[in-house]
Amino acid sequence: MADQDLNNGEKLGFEAEVSRLLHMMVHSVYSDREIFLRELISNASDACDKLRYEAQSDAALMSGGDFSIDLTADKNEKRLIIADNGIGMNRDDLIANLGTIARSGTAGFMDKLTGDSKQDVQLIGQFGVGFYSVFMVADHVTVTSRKAGDTAAWTWESTGEGSYTVKEAEKTEAGTEITLTLKEDAVEFLDKYRLNQVIKTYSDHIAIPINLTTEETTPGAEGEDDKVELVTETVNEGQAIWTRSKGDVTDEQHEEFYRHVSHAFDSPAHTMHYRVEGMQAYSVLMYIPTNQPQDLFDPARKNRVKLYVKRVYITDDSQDILPSYLRFMRGVVDSEDLPLNVSREMLQNNPTLKRMSGAITKKVLGELDKMSEKDAEKFETIWSAFGAVIKEGIYEDFERRDQIIKMARFKSTHSESLTSLDAYIDRMKEGQESLYYISGADVNALKKSPQLEGFKKKGVEVLLLEDAVDDFWLQMMPQYEGKTFKSITKGGSDLADIKSDSTDDETSEDKVPEGDLTTLITCIKEVLGDKVGDVKTTDRLVGTAACLVADENAMDMHMERLLKAHNQLEDSQKKNLEINPSHDLIKKLADKAKESGALETLADPILLLLDQATILEGDPLDDPSAFAKRLSTSMANGLV
Template sequence: MSAPTEERYTFQAEVVQLLDLMIHSLYSNKEIFLREVISNASDAIDRFRFAKLTEAELADESDESLEIRVAYDKDARTITISDNGIGMSRQEVMDNIGTIAKSGTREFFQALTGDQRKDATLIGQFGVGFYSSFIVADRVTLTTRRAGLAASDGVRWESDGRGDYSLEPVERAERGTEIVLHLREEEDDFLNSHRLRTIIQKYSDHISLPILMAQERTAAGGDDEPGEDAVVNRASALWARPKSEISEADYNEFYKHVAHDFADPLTHLHSKMEGTYEYTLLLFVPANAPFDLWMPEARHGVKLHVQRVFIMDDTGQLMPNYLRFVRGVIDSADLPLNVSREILQSSRVVDSIRSSAVKKVLRLLKDLAEKEPDKYATFWKEFGDVLKEGVAEDYSNRDDIAKLLRFTTTKSAADTADTSLEDYVGRMKEGQEKIYYLLAPSPAAAKSSPHLEIFRKKGIEVILLGEAIDNWLITSLPDFEGKRLQSVAQGVSDLGAMEDEEEKEASEKAGTELVGLVERLKTALGDKVTDVRTTNRLTTSPACIVADEPDIEMNLARRMRGSGLPSQPVLEINPEHALVRRLDRETDEQRLSDWAHVLYSQSVLTLGARIDEPAAFVERLNDLLMTLAEEKAE
């Protein structure tokens, strides 16, 4: 029986595109290749530790001397990175090396900025770090065997990065992976012990596994020769070190490793808790939203360690969904090393850790808002809509989250969300008892809504809500510090208490004078509206649509029912508007009916809703305009 032979395969199309990018474009920060390959090796050892706890067939595998080795050969012009982690089977090599996960491929290419340094650092974030090897190598050889498989199940992968790769079975006694980079002609400066050590200490010093390199020694002839292996990095978990020994640069570099980000974090917290339960938190708030922030299946935030051993990425037990942007590590001394997701879901230890972590993150954000408002403005721009989810999701912390919210209001200088609820309450006018808001389909629609007219006239501030998440937010936040939140587009205007006697008399007189018109409009519109009434909420517009439901905000009701109107729409007319006064004198009932439908349709459109018969609306409007033109000509 003949021995298995080498087989060749073609790369997935996205891989070819990526390799071309690596080879021809990302050359300004070449040293990142070592960071990425070492990071992958560290992940492989973490996965082995976890698999040994959960897979019975790996019980006999040795977990002593887990380490990463880096070596170079000047004569062969190669750099070799090896680990004794989980390794890969043949199918895993084809799945992980021959293709890129489709979930992130398109986003990776869309995220490229043209800035070579920033683009290079995106590699790890999108899980394509292995391919960075081709920045410096014209041929890469990977030899691996998965833990638990026989020595004869080893596999060798090799490619020059030009479109295809080879696979062949090999004998490999050791589990784990070895990657040999055959350097390009112009990359000989990496064949230097000092250069490699500097790169490792710059990017990978925080990795808690020992990274070994042969110490260079000078031979009798003056040439450098490799000596015995020595640990290059500090090989201790950063979060376990005293804070006094950790610099801001150390924190930033660790964040970039754990978050696969190119930018420094916005802020961080490092806390060791001792008492009933013992655990350490090292958590970061990014400066930029990750590409997968709105992907429901994505979970790349907080990593759970037990006694410094990586166990798993959080799947919702450690950090609530509305804090999914938080990155970092939680290390527990009380959980068992073989903890499972099922155990996490019913663990008092985890409940305590989660509660404490959430409160500390919210406190961190509060401090950021108070002490560094410019940084908090950056945070809100990137993650504000995510944090809003917490008002509905986390009742126990609702008040603290509400204080962190920021809004655009009618007093905002621009479209920037710069007003807190505390700011709003502090600016409330004398006699004002409610916090007023307006929900609209978009921020632009909110700013131009006719429902704001009387509030602008009286100088009463209104919070403008135009994002989809605001529907959910407003139903979960009925009040703030004893002040009820009230929609300006819901029910009868309640500003009467703030009117002076002259205004009240004028409103009552106008309402009395137009009783006949109100009834005629109601008859003309039929079942399109529940009611027609005069209002004091308008100053320049002739009419608007409001909801008559006492407890359901109109725009929310409209969105819940699709793009139609609430079940109880009310047409409110402005008794001071010239058009309304003109209609009160209209004697032709058909023409009045046409005007009634035009007013109604215009009010629906300014609401941001959809009218049922746009062609009929246009026809009526054109007919009325023609009639007015003819009357003027006469």
């Protein structure tokens, strides 16, 4: 709730996550507090870029002259002022941007904070809340802003302690001015040389002049007072980094530009910096992050590569620069061929942008492909972070499907390392015709699946697919190099056709005789009725009595669970119950099935057998209460 005070403005409380974050900022000490300045300058640069773009279609928005970012250090008042003449904010913008953590996927933000200053600072950037780093150095913050095209200005004010105030203000031009009243232990950030050092380190690449105004004292002549005057100088080089030659940019400069363009605190795992000349001319400076961006799995699947035309910012929200499955890329594409007044609407289906996008996509995939062959360790690190989204391309991008699946890496039962499909094929057993896989949400749970038992015993490798997209691309690409993908949780196991690694005589196992099995299966079918599709024996189980398996022509069980979870499937398909003829429980049930009155005697044990198989699949029981009663009865009988 907001408190209205006509003199002091409107007082509002911070969103819960912001309050906790600010408490941490105010009461914690960070060794690298200087990053607050990088964040404020980066935000100011973005604001100028946005206004430059908007002014392409409405020149009247440009009323403040050339763009600049101006810093003023006031040692007497212990204040640092950061001002820009960019797009500005209105009242609603101030509340949305400074009162809440607005980015999607941030509900669990504070739960991820560790108390380790280095890790937490990285998270702050990852979640897009870098503005709040000002409270590491300031005990009072005032933000006065006027949005381009508006006549009204607004002030946002807070001490970082649970609430903030918004009120009307006066400002002659569009833009934003942030005033920090610094803490006693942060006055170093009023020193000219300290500020120069921070700006040069973090923001030298900003393509907008960063002007620093400080007081300089000149000793007066004998008998005269010292002369104090304000001196302004431009601190940054101000050249767009992507326009420089590749060899002229250091790793440190790439790291800081990456952090600027991505608002992240990690370092890039890989850098792509090149220029294309010819029928089309454009520059590309893009990075593969080390850590997953927080919005990586947001349903909107937006790209965050910034599009410029002749160094003029156009958008960071174009879905036409890269396909959605490469949305983790961060950086800049600067075209010489698109018109400066191009609108976001005009970008859609623009043939020039389409050709450029195709070439850049090919380049990114080519870099990844080359890395997979020449730097396997680096590639596996990148794949572990972004493979789940790159595989969306197998499903969506028919033109590049073969290239993506060839570089794809998977977990498997072979080892802890990732494997390619080509390496899997090289290890296939004699008599093996399929690429076996099992899919689910948790690879650790998959490793314990009963359906794996027979494959492990024969030394047959099984791919462990834990990403939701796996079940979808498999529908689009059922084969690879002439080998069919086959789920081990549906249809027959094919294990009888595959030569075993084991030297054990598999035929010597003590199994239930065929006739007794037929009697037991008939009994099970009578008890379960339409609860299952069929009841069969299996060679896929070793230490488990029974499991559920989808029919050969049915949907994979994990795929079914995914669709039901998203309300895209109403009714479940009936599963087949497969029983292990070598298991002691099945042997005892087979003996009981031959006795008179077996249907009545075995009703509860058979239902428990189905319940057990259902639980092993991670599915909910139809009637937990009945299960509990049957289990209690069975335990009581066993104790007699």
